[in-house]
Amino acid sequence: MIEAAKIWNEPNNKSHWDILIDPDWQKFAVTAIAAAKAIRAVHPTLPRVLGGISPIDPRFIENMKSRGVLDHVEAVAVHGFPLDWNLWKIDEWPDKLAEIQAVVSVPVWVTEVGVSSFGADEVQAWGVRRTAELLVGRAQRIHWYSLYDLPATWEATTRHKEAEGSAYYRHFHMGLLREDGTPKPALDAFAQHAPMMGLCQWFHFEDHRLDDAVRWMRRLGVRHLRTGLSWADSFRPNALDWFDRQMDALSEFDVTLTFCFTPEHRGIAPHHTSPPLEPEEFAEFCARMIERYCDRAGRAPSRSTDLQGAPLCAP
Known part of the structure; x- marks a missing residue:
């Protein structure tokens, strides 16, 4: 089932939101509020989550607070990768949480x-154990990123690619499983902490790993999963068939469903990190997906229209 709707992914990260177009995040605030209101209009109780932010920056949260965004969410989310990308030590996790909790x-x-196996498998396994020690009991939800390594023939979702140097290639080694599906030592370390620590696994359009991922999550005892539906993907041929297949496969888990990524033809600039031309269009996408996939009060969701069409829930 869907346990929460998450509005965007790393909006304060230039790889996921174009801060050159929107340097003070005013456009993002408008977009987030529109999405939150649209979600609430179709579901009266579903928690709405902001973010998660990367870097962990209380000034960004203060900005969102001043613009009224926090009046429309039931949680805020943070992302942290201290052994790979962040300029702080893993032992600082409690302090990083406290910085946001204070505002x-x-x-x-x-x-x-997450922790990559870029340098050594043993580093990742230690990172799982230490992360659990630092976060379990301090955060209501914890999602380890990720189950799978990113296939070498794919691209990481970042606008800067090889210009990032070795930082770019760490994206490909974040999984508990290698690209070929074989386990790394970190898998056993993670299994000791599931279900207290859930997973974050992005599924690409028509992702060949979906069914195997479900089998692994069952085997590990995972309860909580974070994944996403891409607004940009919704304009692909057969998008709704893929969305249905993905959400049906994941229905046994408690899913935090992230909405993000701007279609090239609907952004101020022609790329997935752009603020939308019309925030209400993004909001309408969020609402349609919640109506389609969220079971409210025991009633099965309806699937009676297309991505761009009329209301999805029967009266």
């Missing part, structure tokens, strides 16, 4: 935390 009145979730 919000809602729970702070950790919807991405």
Whole structure:
């Protein structure tokens, strides 16, 4: 089932939101509020989650608070990768959480935390154990990133690619499983902490790993999963068939469903990190997906229209 709707992914990260177009995040605030209101209009109780932010920056949260965004969410989320990308030590995790908790009145979730095996498998396994020691009991939700390594023939979702140097290639080694599906030592370390630590696994359009991922999550005892539906993907041929297949496959897990990524033809600039031309269009996408996939009060969701069409839930 869907347990929460997450509005965007790393909006304060230039690889996921174009801060050259929107340097003070005013456009993002408008977009987030529109999405939150649209979600609430179709579901009266579903928690709405902001972020998660990367870097962990209380000034960004203060900005969102001043613009009224925090009035429309039930949690805020943070992402942290201190052994790979962040300029702080892994032992600082409690302090990083406290920085955000000090400026919000809602729970702070950790919807991405991970350690790559880029340098050594043993480093990743130790990172799982230490992360659990530092975060379990301090955050209501913890999602380890990720189950699978990114296939070498794919691209990481970043606008800067090889210009990032070795930082770019760490994206490909974040999984508990290698690209070929074989386990790394970190898998056993993670299994000791599931279900207290959930997973974050992005599924690409028509991702060949979906069914195997479900089998692994069952085997590990995972309860909480964070994944996403891409607004940009919704314009692909047969998008709704893929969305249905993905959400049906994941229905046994408690899913935090992230909405993000701007279609090239609907952004101020022609790329997935752009603020939308019309924030209401993004909001309408969020609402349609919640109506389609969220079971409300025991009633099965309806699937009676297309991505761009009329209301999806029967009266």
